[in-house]
Amino acid sequence: MNRTDWTYNEVAELFDLPFSELLFRAAVVHRRYHAPNEVQLCTLLSVKTGGCPEDCGYCSQSATAESGVKAGKLMDVDAVLSAAAAAKEAGSQRFCMGAAWRSPKERDMPKVCAMVAGVKEMGLETCMTLGMLTEGQAQALAAAGLDYYNHNIDSSPEYYGEIITTRTFEDRLETLSRVRAAGISVCCGGIVGMGESRADRVGFLQVLATLPRHPESVPINALVPIPGTVLGDLLAGTPMAQIDDIEFVRTVAVARITMPRSMVRLSAGRESMSEATQALCFLAGANSIFTGDKLLTAGNAGSDADSALFNKLGLIPMSAAEPMRSEKAA
Numbered sequence: 263m264n265r266t267d268w269t270y271n272e273v274a275e276l277f278d279l280p281f282s283e284l285l286f287r288a289a290v291v292h293r294r295y296h297a298p299n300e301v302q303l304c305t306l307l308s309v310k311t312g313g314c315p316e317d318c319g320y321c322s323q324s325a326t327a328e329s330g331v332k333a334g335k336l337m338d339v340d341a342v343l344s345a346a347a348a349a350k351e352a353g354s355q356r357f358c359m360g361a362a363w364r365s366p367k368e369r370d371m372p373k374v375c376a377m378v379a380g381v382k383e384m385g386l387e388t389c390m391t392l393g394m395l396t397e398g399q400a401q402a403l404a405a406a407g408l409d410y411y412n413h414n415i416d417s418s419p420e421y422y423g424e425i426i427t428t429r430t431f432e433d434r435l436e437t438l439s440r441v442r443a444a445g446i447s448v449c450c451g452g453i454v455g456m457g458e459s460r461a462d463r464v465g466f467l468q469v470l471a472t473l474p475r476h477p478e479s480v481p482i483n484a485l486v487p488i489p490g491t492v493l494g495d496l497l498a499g500t501p502m503a504q505i506d507d508i509e510f511v512r513t514v515a516v517a518r519i520t521m522p523r524s525m526v527r528l529s530a531g532r533e534s535m536s537e538a539t540q541a542l543c544f545l546a547g548a549n550s551i552f553t554g555d556k557l558l559t560a561g562n563a564g565s566d567a568d569s570a571l572f573n574k575l576g577l578i579p580m581s582a583a584e585p586m587r588s589e590k591a592a
């Protein structure tokens with residue numbers, strides 16, 4: 263069984279280990295529960311972009327940001343299915359659909375559920391991130407065939423209020439428990455490099471590792487500083503503008519050790535990361551990435567760069583057909 267009783271000090275002590283010791287321990291855990299050279303490929307699509315009523319300080323899609331991202335309508339189901347087919351063709355295992363909503367409107371649910379059902383039918387794993395959900399909405403998504411729901415806690419409970427004021431940390435946890443209760447797997451992580459302290463990174467991972475069940479997927483994003491967002495503008499030109507590479511790898515390693523069976527996703531921010539840093543992240547236990555040229559609104563490494571990196575490192579895309587070791591070992 264996974265440990266869900268990690269104390270703050272235990273997590274802090276992992277972060278404090280000499281770097282090589284931390285990496286070695288993380289790599290041992292990684293090998294125990296996962297095929298160490300296999301990396302899951304996920305593709306993102308923004309199915310409803312911009313104009314979001316929330317004020318997340320990092321996000322280009324908040325109506326309060328002056329990022330130049332225009333508010334669009336919910337995409338048509340057919341257009342979403344074409345994008346999913348292209349992602350499958352490109353070797354993706356999971357298709358993640360994101361909407362810039364505080365929460366879905368009831369009138370949008372039939373269309374959103376049709377997207378889930380259609381993507382699922384193609385043999386892809388389905389993931390959505392639509393903001394806060396009611397119990398009924400979580401159940402409707404589960405019935406449509408939703409495999410994963412992404413809903414990040416983003417940072418420590420203490421730092422959360424510094425970056426978002428329109429909803430609380432508690433609101434996030436409530437949606438996560440509704441998702442669990444509906445039988446959908448949880449994808450939950452956060453962002454590093456928002457000006458938070460080491461203590462916040464410890465607190466962030468401690469919350470994830472002490473949830474009643476660990477999230478099946480843990481995305482670790484490095485802040486993409488977007489001009490016109492609160493954080494993009496605040497951090498521009500400061501020494502905090504980009505998270506220190508070694509500290510980022512430490513965060514990945516501690517996530518791997520504390521949540522051994524979870525998929526740890528090297529998420530946003532990869533475009534500006536060196537190959538060497540990404541290689542360290544894979545060694546530290548990251549085993550999932552977003553592929554393609556675009557995340558939701560920001561750029562991503564792109565498939566040419568990723569193929570070259572996989573070749574250099576001897577990594578192979580995880581096959582959807584193969585059951586995850588984490589499931590076998592559970």
Ligand code: SAM
Pocket residue numbers: 320321322360361362363364391392393394412413414416451452453483484485486487488530531558
């Ligand atoms: N509106 C939904 C929500 O907030 O749950 C879904 C979309 S939201 C864009 C998904 C996640 O992307 C956020 O929780 C955040 O962790 C991450 N994210 C957004 N903008 C980012 C940025 N500029 N850099 C890094 N991660 C970012």
Ligand code: DTB
Pocket residue numbers: 306322358360391412414451452481482483486529530557558559560561
């Ligand atoms: C997550 O943790 N990272 C993804 C996904 N969940 C939805 C989103 C990253 C967004 C990066 C900024 C952008 O594209 O606007």
Ligand code: SF4
Pocket residue numbers: 314315316317318321322323324325361362363364393
């Ligand atoms: Fe809206 Fe999600 Fe962006 Fe926050 S992160 S502003 S909820 S789209």
